[in-house]
Structure formats: C-alpha cells, structure tokens
Amino acid sequence: MPTRAPGAGKPTISTVAAEAGVSRATVSRAFSQPHRLKPETVERVLAIAQRLGYAVNPMAKALSTGRSGNLAVVVPDIANPFFPPMIRAIEQRADQAGYAVFLAHTNEDPAREDLLLTRLAKQVDGFVIASSRMTESAVRAHAERHPVVLVNRDVARIARVLIDTTAGVTQAVEHLAELGHRQIAYLGGPNRSWSNSQRRRTVKRVGERRGLTVTMLPGRLSSYELGRQAVPDLLATGATAVIAFDDLLAHGILTGLAERDLVVPRDFSVIGCDDVLGAQTYPPLTTVSSRSAEAGTAAIDLLAGRLENDARSSDDRLLLDTSLVVRASTASVPRKRR
Amino acid sequence: MPTRAPGAGKPTISTVAAEAGVSRATVSRAFSQPHRLKPETVERVLAIAQRLGYAVNPMAKALSTGRSGNLAVVVPDIANPFFPPMIRAIEQRADQAGYAVFLAHTNEDPAREDLLLTRLAKQVDGFVIASSRMTESAVRAHAERHPVVLVNRDVARIARVLIDTTAGVTQAVEHLAELGHRQIAYLGGPNRSWSNSQRRRTVKRVGERRGLTVTMLPGRLSSYELGRQAVPDLLATGATAVIAFDDLLAHGILTGLAERDLVVPRDFSVIGCDDVLGAQTYPPLTTVSSRSAEAGTAAIDLLAGRLENDARSSDDRLLLDTSLVVRASTASVPRKRR
DNA sequence: GTGAAAGCGCTAACAC
DNA sequence: GTGTTAGCGCTTTCAC
Numbered sequence: 082m083p084t085r086a087p088g089a090g091k092p093t094i095s096t097v098a099a100e101a102g103v104s105r106a107t108v109s110r111a112f113s114q115p116h117r118l119k120p121e122t123v124e125r126v127l128a129i130a131q132r133l134g135y136a137v138n139p140m141a142k143a144l145s146t147g148r149s150g151n152l153a154v155v156v157p158d159i160a161n162p163f164f165p166p167m168i169r170a171i172e173q174r175a176d177q178a179g180y181a182v183f184l185a186h187t188n189e190d191p192a193r194e195d196l197l198l199t200r201l202a203k204q205v206d207g208f209v210i211a212s213s214r215m216t217e218s219a220v221r222a223h224a225e226r227h228p229v230v231l232v233n234r235d236v237a238r239i240a241r242v243l244i245d246t247t248a249g250v251t252q253a254v255e256h257l258a259e260l261g262h263r264q265i266a267y268l269g270g271p272n273r274s275w276s277n278s279q280r281r282r283t284v285k286r287v288g289e290r291r292g293l294t295v296t297m298l299p300g301r302l303s304s305y306e307l308g309r310q311a312v313p314d315l316l317a318t319g320a321t322a323v324i325a326f327d328d329l330l331a332h333g334i335l336t337g338l339a340e341r342d343l344v345v346p347r348d349f350s351v352i353g354c355d356d357v358l359g360a361q362t363y364p365p366l367t368t369v370s371s372r373s374a375e376a377g378t379a380a381i382d383l384l385a386g387r388l389e390n391d392a393r394s395s396d397d398r399l400l401l402d403t404s405l406v407v408r409a410s411t412a413s414v415p416r417k418r419r
Numbered sequence: 420m421p422t423r424a425p426g427a428g429k430p431t432i433s434t435v436a437a438e439a440g441v442s443r444a445t446v447s448r449a450f451s452q453p454h455r456l457k458p459e460t461v462e463r464v465l466a467i468a469q470r471l472g473y474a475v476n477p478m479a480k481a482l483s484t485g486r487s488g489n490l491a492v493v494v495p496d497i498a499n500p501f502f503p504p505m506i507r508a509i510e511q512r513a514d515q516a517g518y519a520v521f522l523a524h525t526n527e528d529p530a531r532e533d534l535l536l537t538r539l540a541k542q543v544d545g546f547v548i549a550s551s552r553m554t555e556s557a558v559r560a561h562a563e564r565h566p567v568v569l570v571n572r573d574v575a576r577i578a579r580v581l582i583d584t585t586a587g588v589t590q591a592v593e594h595l596a597e598l599g600h601r602q603i604a605y606l607g608g609p610n611r612s613w614s615n616s617q618r619r620r621t622v623k624r625v626g627e628r629r630g631l632t633v634t635m636l637p638g639r640l641s642s643y644e645l646g647r648q649a650v651p652d653l654l655a656t657g658a659t660a661v662i663a664f665d666d667l668l669a670h671g672i673l674t675g676l677a678e679r680d681l682v683v684p685r686d687f688s689v690i691g692c693d694d695v696l697g698a699q700t701y702p703p704l705t706t707v708s709s710r711s712a713e714a715g716t717a718a719i720d721l722l723a724g725r726l727e728n729d730a731r732s733s734d735d736r737l738l739l740d741t742s743l744v745v746r747a748s749t750a751s752v753p754r755k756r757r
Numbered sequence: 758g759t760g761a762a763a764g765c766g767c768t769a770a771c772a773c
Numbered sequence: 774g775t776g777t778t779a780g781c782g783c784t785t786t787c788a789c
Contacts, residue, residue, distance in 0.1 A: 093781090093782055093783085094782060094783060094784095095782080103759075103760085104759065104760045104761075105760090105761095105782090105783080105784095106759070106760060106761080106762095106783095106784080106785080107758090107759060107760075108783095109782095109783060109784060109785085110758095110759085110784090110785095113783095113784075117758075117759095118758065118759080119758060119759090122758080122759085136537075136541070137782090137783080138541055138781090138782055138783070139541050139542055140478055140481050140482050140487065140541065140542065140781090140782080140783090141482055141765095141781070141782035141783040141784090142782080142783055142784075143478050143765095143783090144478050144479055144482050144765050144766070144767090144781090144782080144783075144784095145764080145765055145782080145783045145784045145785085146765085146783080146784065146785095147765075149478065151521075151542075154522075158507075159503045159506055159507050159510075160503040160504055160507055162500070165497045165498040165503060166498055168497055168522070168524075169496075169497050169498055169524055169526075172497075172522065172523070172524045173524070173526075181521060181523075181538065181539060181542065182521065182522060183489075183519060183520065183521055183522070184492075184506070184510065184520060184521070184522035185510070185519075186506075186507055186510045186511070188507075188511075200519065201519060203474070203476055203477050203478065204477055204478065204489075204519065305697065305699055332699060336698070336699070339701075359643065360674075361643055361670060361674070362701075363677075363700075363701030431765090431766055431767085432766060432767060432768095433766080441775075441776085442775065442776045442777075443766090443767080443768095443776090444767095444768080444769085444775070444776065444777080444778095445774090445775060445776075446767095447766095447767065447768060447769090448768095448774095448775085451767095451768080455774075455775095456774065456775080457774060457775090460774080460775085475766090475767080476765090476766055476767070478765090478766080478767090479765070479766030479767040479768090479781090480766080480767055480768075481767090481781090482765090482766080482767075482768095482781050482782070482783090483766080483767045483768045483769085483780085483781050484767080484768065484769090484781085485781075
C-alpha cells in the first residue's frame with residue numbers, strides 16, 4: 082500500500098507535525114511524555130491536534146510499543162446471571178485503568194476456551210479468566226505466556242481471586258441442622274468448576290461433623306431447567322432439605338417441588354448459592370452471598386498492577402468471604418416426612 | 420525501538436522467510452492468498468511456520484490493511500437479562516465470520532456511549548449498537564464515520580434490526596380486552612428506548628380501538644425493584660391489568676402485588692415483554708415473545724456482509740416479529756374491583 | 758528540549 | 774509465481 086492521497090484520510094502524527102512546524106517525534110512526545118517537552122510546545126501541539134481532530138491510533142501505537150491497551154475477559158456462559166455483574170465491574174474498572182476489553186464466551190467448552198485464549202493473545206496485554214473449565218496444565222500453559230488473573234479457580238502460582246464460599250456454605254449446613262434436618266442433599270454444578278468442588282467438600286465435611294446424612298447429587302451444569310429435573314432424584318434420597326450449587330439450580334428445584342404440590346419451606350427446605358436472584362423467587366430463596374462484582378474489580382486491579390510493574394508472575398491469592406443470607410425457603414423439618 | 424536481540428522474541432514473517440528460503444512477501448501470501456502461490460510452496464511455508472510456532476500478528480496486519488478483524492457490541496446494561504442471549508449470539512456469529520468482539524457497556528448513559536464509540540472506533544471494523552440511548556443525530560454522526568448496525572433503534576438510512584413487538588403487544592391488549600378488562604395501564608421503560616416508544620404507542624392505539632381506558636405510567640428504567648415500587652401508582656389508576664415494558668418490571672409488579680395480598684391473576688392481571696424469565700416467575704408470566712438471539716445473529720450478518728462488500732452504507736431494515744405467550748398471570752377481570 | 762532515523766510485523770503495488 | 778520496495782502510524786534511541 083505505497084502512496085496515498087495526501088489530504089485524504091484521518092489526520093496522523095505527520096499532519097499535526099507539519100501544521101505545528103515540529104517533528105513527528107515531538108508530536109508523539111506531546112502525547113506520551115509531555116514532561117520531556119517545553120510546556121508551551123506541548124500546549125501548542127495539543128491545541129493543533131485538537132483542532133485537526135487528531136487522535137492517537139492505538140494499533141500503530143501497539144505495534145510500536147508491544148502493548149495494546151486491551152484486556153480480555155473469558156467466561157463460560159454469559160447468560161448465567163452470576164457473570165454479568167462481574168463483567169460489568171471488570172469493564173468499568175478496566176476502563177478507569179485505560180484498557181478496553183474483549184469478551185470471550187466459551188460456552189462451557191474447554192477446547193473453545195483454549196482456542197479463544199490463543200487467538201486473542203496477540204491482541205491483548207492480559208486476561209481475566211473466570212471459572213475456567215480448562216485442565217490445570219492448560220491454564221498453566223497460558224499463564225506462562227501471558228499475564229493472567231483467574232477468578233474462582235485455584236491454581237498455585239497464578240494470580241487469582243476466589244470467592245470463598247466455605248463460610249457461607251458452612252453456615253448453610255448448620256442452619257439446616259439447627260432447624261432439625263437430619264438428612265440433606267447437595268445438588269452439584271459444572272464438572273470442572275472449582276466453586277463446585279469447594280462447596281461440595283464443605284457440605285460433606287460440615288454435614289458429617291454435625292452428624293447429618295448427606296447425599297451428593299451430580300449436576301453437570303447450572304440451569305433452571307436442570308434444577309427442576311433433578312427434583313425426582315432429590316426426593317428419592319429421602320432428604321428434607323437441599324443445598325444447590327447455585328441459585329439457578331435452586332430456583333429450578335423450587336419449581337419442581339411446587340409441581341409436585343410440595344410447599345417450600347413447609348415440606349422441604351432449599352438453599353441456593355451466589356445470591357443472584359435476590360428476593361425474586363417464590364418463596365424468596367435462602368442463599369449464600371456472593372461478591373462477583375468485587376471479584377471482577379479485584380481481578381482487574383491485580384492484572385493492571387502486574388502489567389504496570391511488568392512483573393513476571395505474581396502469586397497473589399485473594400479470598401473474598403461469604404455468609405448465609407436467610408430468607409424464606411428454609412424452615413423446620415416437617416413432622417411426618419412427606 | 421531500533422535493533423533488537425535477534426533470536427529473542429516470537430517468530431515473525433521474516434523468521435519463516437529465512438528458514439524457508441523465500442521472501443517475506445511469499446510467506447505473507449502463503450497465509451492470505453495461497454491461491455496465488457504454487458501449491459508446493461504454500462505447503463512448505465506453512466509447514467515451516469507451523470514448526471516454528473509462527474502465527475500472523477493481527478496488529479501488524481491491521482496496521483497495514485486498515486482492517487482489524489474486530490467488532491464491537493455496545494449495550495446499555497449487560498446485567499439486564501435481555502442482553503446476554505443477544506451478546507452470546509453475536510459473539511458466536513462474529514467468531515464464525517472471523518471477527519473477535521469488544522464489549523462496551525454504557526450503563527444507560529448516552530455520553531458514555533458516545534465516548535466508548537469514539538474510543539473503540541480505531542480498533543474495530545464495525546459496531547453493533549444495541550438499544551442505543553444516544554440522540555438520533557449522535558447515532559448518525561457515528562454511522563457516517565464507521566459501519567454501524569443498530570438493534571432496536573430505528574434511524575432512517577442506517578442498517579438496523581428491530582424486534583417488532585407491535586403484533587405481540589396488540590395481542591396482549593386484545594387478550595386483556597377479551598378477558599373483560601376495561602381499564603388497563605402501561606408501565607414504561609427506559610426513556611430513550613425505541614422499544615418502549617413502540618410498545619407504549621401500540622398499547623395506546625389498540626386500547627383505544629377496543630374502547631379501553633388506558634393509563635400510561637412513566638418508568639425511567641427497567642428493573643425488578645422499579646416494578647415493585649410502581650405498584651401503588653398502578654393501583655391508584657384503578658386499572659385491573661397492566662402491561663409492563665418488560666419482564667423485569669412485570670416481575671417486580673408481581674411481587675409488589677403479592678406484598679399487598681393481591682393474588683395474581685385473580686385480583687389483577689399482569690403481562691410482561693421479552694420473555695426472558697421463561698416460566699420462572701410465580702405465577703408464570705404471560706408475556707410477549709422476543710428474539711434477541713436472532714436479532715444478534717442477524718445484526719452480525721448485516722455487518723459482516725457490509726464489511727465484505729465494502730458498502731458505504733446500507734439501509735437494511737430487518738423486522739423480527741413477535742407474539743403473545745399466554746401463561747398464568749392473566750385472567751378475567753375480578754368481580755368487584757378490589 | 759527537539760530532530761533524524763530506524764524499526765515494530767505485515768501487506769500490496771509493481772516488476773521480472 | 775515470486776521478489777523488491779515502499780509504506781501503514783507510531784515510538785524511541787541517539788545526536789545536537
């Protein structure tokens with residue numbers, strides 16, 4: 082693409098330089114290192130640039146500096162209500178820090194996640210990977226090549242922010258125990274989910290400590306429909322209460338129960354997780370608080386800090402605490418079990 | 420940044436060229452126009468590139484061609500359940516067409532929308548702007564400078580895909596009329612929303628045609644909480660049924676009504692819009708179907724087509740039809756009005 | 758404090 | 774078919 086009409090395209094650094102009677106280097110400096118220039122020069126150049134409608138071309142700048150000013154967020158499912166608040170927070174914080182953000186949606190597919198990561202790598206300065214479904218070694222491989230901050234995935238020696246539901250889930254189990262439930266169930270979430278492992282483990286541990294019988298129900302994913310469909314299995318366990326991986330699943334359970342004319346919480350107690358539905362279910366769901374927006378903000382802070390210090394790799398591990406939010410979907414164990 | 424350690428960084432086109440004993444142009448062609456090369460050359464170059472772990476640098480390519488291979492989606496509020504399915508569809512379709520996507524969240528703020536648009540402009544080949552809150556002239560200004568496809572915003576001479584709720588809302592009003600309601604209300608949505616104007620207009624027109632008394636309630640935004648808070652005003656109108664701008668608002672109304680011991684649909688009928696909640700409310704909401712995912716896909720098709728044909732501006736105007744989905748939140752008018 | 762010049766990695770006339 | 778060459782728009786030594 083040699084030669085181009087002179088007065089044609091957008092103004093470039095050269096246009097401004099010519100107009101201001103200075104060199105292109107000076108114009109460049111006026112924008113990137115004003116302090117190395119005489120104040121009046123800066124002022125004049127900037128004024129002219131303004132008048133000409135000039136703006137730095139981020140691509141050219143990126144090619145030259147090796148830094149794009151872009152970040153990427155990777156999520157398994159943007160339609161899951163857990164993520165939007167986090168994405169929003171990430172967008173906002175990244176914006177404040179001067180970054181634009183790419184959104185990558187993996188559709189819960191590890192292979193796709195891997196692909197998107199490598200495809201985007203050349204265009205961004207760093208990644209926030211939320212609830213990664215990749216294997217630990219795949220995560221490691223990417224983190225070695227590019228700055229990465231994980232959310233809700235605990236891989237040693239990679240920066241991560243974890244919403245720690247241990248406390249909240251512990252309270253949930255104890256809440257149930259105190260209400261007199263002796264037999265409870267846990268309905269699981271996505272297979273490769275770190276959060277799911279953590280929650281399942283906690284329910285098991287605390288349940289045993291309190292002498293409860295706890296049944297683990299597998300649950301490949303998180304969705305309202307899956308929760309609804311799990312009800313027969315749930316009832317078959319003989320449990321009088323359930324803790325679900327998240328609110329979506331819990332909500333589905335609420336519906337499944339209602340369809341069988343079981344009244345919550347009179348006949349059955351259900352607890353969700355993440356508090357994404359607020360009091361919008363019927364009855365309002367007892368759940369474990371989450372802090373997804375905070376997690377997003379923290380992730381960007383970690384990432385941005387790391388990019389500025391040009392740090393190789395950080396081993397930050399930020400834990401965000403949770404607690405039980407009691408609403409109206411839990412009550413004492415029914416007199417006669419169903 | 421003159422000079423750099425030779426064996427240092429990632430392999431570039433030159434590395435491959437040297438290794439293959441061809442010119443850089445040939446390597447470039449092997450990737451972008453293989454048909455202009457001898458098949459065996461292509462094969463050899465690609466093999467070597469593969470072995471060296473070479474991949475085209477999108478930034479460099481973009482700077483040279485003037486096309487980034489990136490698109491941007493702009494939405495007012497990613498946390499509104501209407502958008503995620505659309506964003507997901509956009510991401511997916513864009514990916515198929517070879518584009519990566521930036522996500523911009525304007526937080527319902529026209530000024531921010533404008534800012535993000537200009538900021539991203541240099542990095543993307545085109546925009547999908549969903550439910551723009553900017554003034555028509557501002558929208559025009561951007562559309563003149565860059566390829567833009569609008570979703571749910573009807574500006575002449577700018578490509579747009581519109582989810583046309585006229586049919587659905589008409590059916591909603593008639594449904595209510597047939598159930599015997601004589602006095603209804605419409606709870607509005609975001610001020611600058613085209614969808615809101617369209618729905619309000621339709622309710623008014625059809626209501627009058629059927630001889631109903633219809634009261635228009637303003638509603639600055641869309642949110643569960645706002646719907647809940649609107650209930651007192653709603654009841655004060657004397658209406659026996661309401662059509663809300665969207666499901667979120669309708670859901671809030673359901674709750675507000677329940678809090679006043681009014682049973683839906685026995686004491687009051689409510690209809691939502693967009694069908695984003697499925698049957699997840701209590702009682703399941705009668706609503707107007709939406710087609711946000713389809714809209715997203717269509718928007719990308721329009722945009723991609725336009726970018727390929729290098730068309731200046733297209734005046735495509737794609738309408739997506741809707742219809743009423745009757746569930747359980749509507750019934751005959753109560754005997755004695757409250 | 759400012760300019761000259763080389764170069765980031767790639768593409769696209771234009772020649773041969 | 775393939776190489777040569779001149780950029781895309783910006784940053785950054787190195788001089789002056």
